[in-house]
Amino acid sequence: MKEERFSVGGSPLHRGSVKLKLCGGLLFIPAFAITPSYREALIFLFISLLLTAIARLPLKHVINRLVLANFFSLFLFITLPLTYGGDPFLIWGVPVSKAGFLLGGLIVIKTNGILLALIALLGTSTVSSLGHGLNALGVSDRLTALLLFSYRYIFVIEQEFKRLQRAAKIRGFSPGTNVHTYRTFGYLIGMTMVKSWDQSQRIHDAMVLRGYDGQFFPLTNPSNRSPFDLILFLGLVLASIILTFLGYLG
Amino acid sequence: MSTLLNLDNVCFSYPHCQPILNNCNFSIGDQRIGLIGSNGSGKTTLLKILVGLLKPQQGRLFHQGSEVTSERDYRKLRKNLGFLFQNSNDQLFSPTVIEDIAFGPLNMGLTQDQARERSLQILKKLDILSLQDQITHRLSGGEKKLVALATVLVMNPRLLLLDEPTNNLDPETREKLTAILRDLEIARIIISHDWDFLTETTDELYSIEHGHLHQCKDGHVHVHQHVHEHGDKPHHHS
Amino acid sequence: MHISEGVLSLPVLATGGTITFFSTMYGLKKLDYDKIMTVAMFSSAFFVASFIHIPLGPGSVHLLLSGIVGLILGWAAFPAILAALFLQALLFQYGGLAVIGVNTVIIAAPAVILGLFFRPWLVQPGKKRFIASGAAGFFSIFFSSLLMAAALIATDAGFAKAALLLVAWSIPVSILEGVITISIVKFLATVQPEILFFSENSK
Numbered sequence: 001m002k003e004e005r006f007s008v009g010g011s012p013l014h015r016g017s018v019k020l021k022l023c024g025g026l027l028f029i030p031a032f033a034i035t036p037s038y039r040e041a042l043i044f045l046f047i048s049l050l051l052t053a054i055a056r057l058p059l060k061h062v063i064n065r066l067v068l069a070n071f072f073s074l075f076l077f078i079t080l081p082l083t084y085g086g087d088p089f090l091i092w093g094v095p096v097s098k099a100g101f102l103l104g105g106l107i108v109i110k111t112n113g114i115l116l117a118l119i120a121l122l123g124t125s126t127v128s129s130l131g132h133g134l135n136a137l138g139v140s141d142r143l144t145a146l147l148l149f150s151y152r153y154i155f156v157i158e159q160e161f162k163r164l165q166r167a168a169k170i171r172g173f174s175p176g177t178n179v180h181t182y183r184t185f186g187y188l189i190g191m192t193m194v195k196s197w198d199q200s201q202r203i204h205d206a207m208v209l210r211g212y213d214g215q216f217f218p219l220t221n222p223s224n225r226s227p228f229d230l231i232l233f234l235g236l237v238l239a240s241i242i243l244t245f246l247g248y249l250g
Numbered sequence: 251m252s253t254l255l256n257l258d259n260v261c262f263s264y265p266h267c268q269p270i271l272n273n274c275n276f277s278i279g280d281q282r283i284g285l286i287g288s289n290g291s292g293k294t295t296l297l298k299i300l301v302g303l304l305k306p307q308q309g310r311l312f313h314q315g316s317e318v319t320s321e322r323d324y325r326k327l328r329k330n331l332g333f334l335f336q337n338s339n340d341q342l343f344s345p346t347v348i349e350d351i352a353f354g355p356l357n358m359g360l361t362q363d364q365a366r367e368r369s370l371q372i373l374k375k376l377d378i379l380s381l382q383d384q385i386t387h388r389l390s391g392g393e394k395k396l397v398a399l400a401t402v403l404v405m406n407p408r409l410l411l412l413d414e415p416t417n418n419l420d421p422e423t424r425e426k427l428t429a430i431l432r433d434l435e436i437a438r439i440i441i442s443h444d445w446d447f448l449t450e451t452t453d454e455l456y457s458i459e460h461g462h463l464h465q466c467k468d469g470h471v472h473v474h475q476h477v478h479e480h481g482d483k484p485h486h487h488s
Numbered sequence: 489m490h491i492s493e494g495v496l497s498l499p500v501l502a503t504g505g506t507i508t509f510f511s512t513m514y515g516l517k518k519l520d521y522d523k524i525m526t527v528a529m530f531s532s533a534f535f536v537a538s539f540i541h542i543p544l545g546p547g548s549v550h551l552l553l554s555g556i557v558g559l560i561l562g563w564a565a566f567p568a569i570l571a572a573l574f575l576q577a578l579l580f581q582y583g584g585l586a587v588i589g590v591n592t593v594i595i596a597a598p599a600v601i602l603g604l605f606f607r608p609w610l611v612q613p614g615k616k617r618f619i620a621s622g623a624a625g626f627f628s629i630f631f632s633s634l635l636m637a638a639a640l641i642a643t644d645a646g647f648a649k650a651a652l653l654l655v656a657w658s659i660p661v662s663i664l665e666g667v668i669t670i671s672i673v674k675f676l677a678t679v680q681p682e683i684l685f686f687s688e689n690s691k
Contacts, residue, residue: 004385004579026585033586034498069581072492076650083649100646110494115581118493122578122585126385128345130578142516142524147571149528150535152343154575155387157529158536175543182664185542186671189553193533193672194680200529202340204522205303209333210405211357213325214521219352220362343525 005061006123013055013124017229018133024236025121031240032114040247041106045113047239051120062119066112073111077104127151132218141216148218153196161192253279253315254330254409254437255300260309261461262295270295272461273309278409280437284452291458293441294336297411300439301331329358332407332436336414338394339387347373347389347397348382354405372404376430392423399430410438416447489552489632490576490591493584497643504590504639508570511596515566523564526686530557531568535575538582542664549661555628555669558599559610559621562687565603569596590639598631599624610673610684617677618670625669626662633658 008014013021032044052062084100122130128148135144165188175181257276263269270292287293298304299311302324311318313327335341344350348369355365373379378396381389389397395415402410412431416424424447431438431451442448448455455466496504519527537553558565570592576582583591602624609620637651676683 029493029584030501030586033494033496033501033584065581069492072490073495076495076647079650079653080646083653084646086646103644103646107492107495111492111584114493114584114586118577118581118585126345127575127578128349128385131345140516142519142521143512143567143571145524146516146528146531146567147574148345149343149525150531150568150571151575152345152387153529153532154535156339157532158539161536161540177543177545179667181543182667183671185540185551186668187675189533189537189540189551189668190672190675190679192536193530193676193683196529196533197526197680197683199340200526202335202337203343204525206333206335206341207343207353207525208522209301209303209328209331210354210401211325211329212353213357215357217353217356219349219356219365 004123004126006055006057006119007126009056009124011054011056011124012226012228013051013120013232015224015226016124016232017225018125018129019136020225020229020233021121021125022130022133022137024233025117027240028121028236029114029117031244032110032117035110035243035247037247038102038106038109040243041109041113043243044239045109045116048113048116048120052116055120055124057119057123062116065119066115069115070108070111073104073108077108080104080107132220135218136220141218144218145216153199156199157192157196160195161188164188164191253277254313255327256312256315257299257306258310258312260299260306260311262292262299262304262307269461271299271306274461274463276456276463278437278439281454282437282452283439284448284455285439285441285458286443286448286455287458292461293458294413296458296463297333297413297439297441300411301328301333329405330408332402332405332410334398334402334410334412334415336417338391338398341398341401342386342394345385346382347384347386350386350397351401351404354401358405369400369404372400376400376403377426390420391418392420392426395419395423395427399427403434408437410434410436410440412438412440412442414441414443416442416444489595489629489636490573490583491587491594491636491639493586495643496587496590496639500639500642501586501590504587504593506589507597508566508589508592511563511566511600512570512592515563515568515600518562519564519567523686527561527564527568528571530561530565531571533557534569535572538576542668544660544664549664551668552595552629552632552665553669554595554599554632555602555625555665556621556672558596558601558603558628559607559624559669559673560603560683560686562603562607563600564687565599566592566596569599594632594635594639597635598628602628602631607687611688613677617673621670621673622666626666629658629662629665630655633662 035041035044080100080103081096084097084103086097086099088095088097131144131148135141168184168188173184255278257274260271260274261269262271285293295304299306313323318324318327342350344353351369351372352365355368360368370379370382373382376396376399378400381393381397386397415427419427428447428450438452440448440452457464457466534553534557537551540551541548542551554569557568561568573583573588573591577584577588606620606624609616633655637655640647640651
């Protein structure tokens with residue numbers, strides 16, 4: 001699992017203020033998501049591409065991620081033209097719904113544009129700093145703690161599961177479509193849960209020993225806000241508002 | 251010497267098992283104690299009772315002369331103790347090193363700046379300042395151990411409880427840990443099977459057998475890992 | 489089981505966001521501080537499950553495990569699943585931020601409701617536990633697919649047939665999830681039954 005692949009870099013977006021990136025992103029992404037027409041969606045996409053360029057993201061990895069994340073929109077892009085109804089036109093003798101085709105295309109543009117913006121704006125920060133940013137923006141201490149702890153233990157649990165899976169493989173387990181396979185996977189997952197459970201009790205102990213009594217005080221990073229951050233934030237806000245108005249009224 | 255902790259006739263057993271501590275008496279002030287005993291003899295259980303992670307089923311625990319009963323007493327007691335777990339993965343739960351170290355000081359009511367300042371000091375002291383912004387789960391086993399020690403030391407404990415600190419450490423980190431603990435002037439109980447390490451970092455030796463705690467009378471047995479046949483066991487040179 | 493960004497309409501996104509907001513608040517309120525670490529562990533386990541590929545016929549599917557998460561965590565499954573989905577959106581661009589409310593409702597609502605409904609049976613050995621775990625596993629996925637279809641159709645009636653395809657596809661996956669949930673619960677009941685009682689002494 002290659003986590004936080006995009007969080008390392010020297011671009012202005014990597015160095016930017018997490019709080020402003022979060023605020024901007026949390027306005028820009030929903031605005032992009034609900035835009036009803038091609039014209040505005042393409043402008044949004046252009047801005048996302050611009051952000052990607054500013055963030056100097058490794059293109060190969062970005063495309064990899066997009067491909068993996070596109071299953072759902074590709075499913076719609078393929079099924080909608082065949083199922084949407086309305087005026088059909090023929091492609092190789094197959095009746096294709098024009099409205100369905102256009103809607104599928106719009107969805108593909110939006111999905112990918114939003115993912116680019118998501119990577120460029122938030123992927124360029126670490127989960128830890130995003131957690132603290134969300135906390136500073138009003139997300140409760142408990143939810144922040146939950147988020148940061150579950151992030152921390154994803155890798156421990158994944159390794160644990162893989163260790164068990166390897167052990168099963170060494171003993172000749174080869175998965176197939178049968179009850180034995182499913183039962184074995186159930187046991188492997190159950191064992192992972194038992195180990196995680198035990199570990200969570202020990203970690204809780206460690207926290208109590210260091211004075212934890214339910215109040216969570218995250219260590220905040222000193223914020224460094226540059227003019228670039230403010231320009232970026234205002235730009236995102238303006239673009240979101242103007243394009244939303246144009247989309248629904250224009 | 252003033253006594254910090256005192257166990258009075260403490261018994262403890264896990265469900266469906268033989269008693270693991272049986273009328274156990276023990277006190278510690280500012281000594282540097284090594285604790286040995288076979289696997290499952292109750293060494294870790296003893297440490298857990300001292301910090302209140304387990305409660306004695308019989309007998310009493312005293313902290314600076316007064317009995318520890320309520321959760322509030324335990325909280326006060328824990329402020330004086332620093333417990334280093336066997337497995338650092340159980341102890342380091344924050345995303346980055348500096349956050350993990352600042353967790354304790356922040357709980358003690360220090361401000362953000364004070365907590366950061368103090369955490370950086372301790373990192374500097376242990377010579378791992380460069381790790382401050384690292385992601386905890388990506389550290390090596392040795393680095394994790396040193397960071398875990400930093401999370402404990404940053405609380406300024408009066409007594410350190412270390413559970414097999416040199417287990418699975420590379421020789422280099424082991425050396426480093428030995429030097430750090432040798433030079434620290436904090437009382438300690440160290441569980442270990444690593445004789446050389448105990449000789450360097452403790453002055454007295456205790457062992458647990460059949461639920462009882464004994465001091466090995468001849469002071470610290472002379473132990474080191476050398477080439478003759480008793481090199482891995484405690485022995486006396488004639 | 490993630491709807492991707494840019495598919496749903498504003499009213500659907502807003503409804504999902506609102507339900508998730510209040511359910512998460514409620515779930516967090518019911519959560520004791522000394523359980524937060526365990527809930528975080530389940531949240532990570534839920535995240536990891538989406539990388540476990542299980543063979544099914546000629547291909548393979550990934551697990552969701554929302555059934556077992558709901559059975560064990562009860563209301564706390566809402567914040568746990570929200571946290572996991574946020575991390576998936578951030579680290580792997582699965583799902584997304586604007587749709588996170590809807591996706592959380594789709595996955596967590598059936599899990600919580602089935603969990604609350606079947607938990608009394610879960611703690612009883614024998615047939616009832618077997619039925620409770622199988623049903624929670626099966627219906628959590630099946631109901632999630634129905635909610636997913638509902639979100640799509642509420643956005644645009646033209647999605648109806650595509651949504652039906654998704655529901656149909658979810659049936660074999662639901663069966664698989666049911667079988668695996670039975671096996672997980674059987675394992676936990678033998679090895680560490682207190683996990684199954686996790687929510688019993690909640691506030």
